[in-house]
Amino acid sequence: MKYQAKKKALILLADGTIFWGKAVGNLEGSSFGEVCFNTGMTGYQEIFTDPSYFGQLMVTTNAHIGNYGVKDGDEESGSVKIAGLICKNFSYTPSRYGATDSLENYLKKNNVLAISDVDTRALVSYIRDNGAMNAVISTEIDDIDALKAKLADTPDMKGLELASKVSAKEPYFFGEEDAPFKIAALDLGIKRNILRNLAKRGCYIKVFPYNASAEELKAFNPDGYFLSNGPGDPEPLKEVIATAREIIEENHPVFGICLGHQIIALSQGVSTFKMHNGHRGINHPVINHLTGKGEITSQNHGFAINREETEANDSLEITHTHLNDNTVMGIRHKTKNCFSVQYYPEAGPGPNDATYLFDQFIENIKQSKLETA
Structure with missing residues (x-):
């Protein structure tokens, strides 16, 4: 230069x-x-x-x-x-x-x-x-x-809806059309590496704009539903929260990441809050309460779900916790086929400790197909 x-x-x-x-x-x-x-x-x-x-x-x-x-x-x-x-x-x-x-x-x-x-x-x-x-x-x-x-005059992030700024305007497809599993993905700001991880596990994904209705998602006749990461405050996304609630209530396999995780929590009556400065990096320590193992994770979020409300919620179980500040990093529904995490299992960049979550989603889909066959 x-x-x-x-x-x-x-x-x-x-x-x-x-x-x-x-x-x-x-x-x-x-x-x-x-x-x-x-x-x-x-x-x-x-x-x-x-x-x-x-x-x-x-x-x-x-x-x-x-x-x-x-x-x-x-x-x-x-x-x-x-x-x-x-x-x-x-x-x-x-x-x-x-x-x-x-x-x-x-x-x-x-x-x-x-x-x-x-x-x-x-x-x-x-x-x-x-x-x-x-x-x-x-x-x-x-x-x-x-x-x-x-x-x-710049709007504060608290209360700011930004998913509409980054979501696809029209539906599109990712993966091989003859793949064994069909996934309806709600694009709240989806990362490409998420789509790659789903596709390489045998998924054909139809990616929908953030404001797609439950009826539009279900019309694809998917085997599972995915709620993606994305920017901004989750609470203004009232229609998305209602869509998530409807899909979960019908007991379809659902997997959420980051903003999608927050949307799932809100759909079950758990509030979110803006963090002091958030988690953004590729070496955040998380404990998996189901296995007892630690995971090094890639994270990017400025909002989190309320721990006290989650613990008091009869429908939800906390599956993962951040070891630095005790924030909730993962939940699953006790009676519905739904789970979510507040970090990036697809990395991009970052460690691969949590890629098993994609495998868990596929196993949930397989089990659901067996039960409804």
């Missing part, structure tokens, strides 16, 4: 705190969203394209970002979904066999503003202490009062 002076930039938090940095490349302007951080040491392309990050300004705790560029096929969706990137050291020249582009070009093509040369350790420490909040990253540093005014 030919040397050029980096344009000065800033991160302005909703409480007025400012962190300084430099703009990456020649993109200029401002980008607003909720600031959050991911502790993963690798997999930035998958993270940036994860629809669950829609509307968020991503702080990467790894000191070097961009060093292995990007590669076609590593995306978790069709475009970058983060609102902006904040990092320490940005690598302009990729060094990776098979890289198809640099991260700088990739972000530019997606019109995503990025800021480097930031003291990310200080920024992450501040967010950990003070909680996730709205922020703006900007090269327009001459009128901070104007940025503060625009930032004040």
Whole structure:
């Protein structure tokens, strides 16, 4: 890369705190969203394209970002979904066999503003202490009062419905049509690696828009139903919650991940809450209460379900718990063929400790087919 002076930039938090940095490349302007951080040491392309990050300004705790560029096929969706990137050291020249582009070009093509040369350790420490909040990253540093005014008008994540922003507009299919199992997947912001994991286990998936009705899902005559991950607050998704409730009540095999997990909990009368700063990384420890085994998991969520209400719910059983803060990481219905987890069993990026959950879903479908044969 030919040397050029980096344009000065800033991160302005909703409480007025400012962190300084430099703009990456020649993109200029401002980008607003909720600031959050991911502790993963690798997999930035998958993270940036994860629809669950829609509307968020991503702080990467790894000191070097961009060093292995990007590669076609590593995306978790069709475009970058983060609102902006904040990092320490940005690598302009990729060094990776098979890289198809640099991260700088990739972000530019997606019109995503990025800021480097930031003291990310200080920024992450501040967010950990003070909680996730709205922020703006900007090269327009001459009128901070104007940025503060625009930032004040940015909607809070609490109460914000975002699944409609990332969901498919029309149904589509994934996998082999003659596969042994048919899955109706509700796209709340689904990751491609989820579809890959289902397909390689013999599933032919019809992916429906987030607002598809139970009747539309059932018309596909699926063997099982999947509720995907996605961004935003789950509580505004009243129609989705009602759809989940109807499917579960009819005792169809149901599997939910992340936002889908929260939707299932809400459909059974358990509330959700916005976390202090959420779980985002690829090394989160979870205990499986059914097996007694620990799992290292990939996570990305800023909301969680209420533990006390779940424990008091006669229909639900807690199956997984986060070992750092005791939040509920998994539930199953005691009388219906339904279970869910608050993390990414498909990884992408991350460990494969939890891929067995896809196998569990298939076994539930097989058992259901035997019982109804």
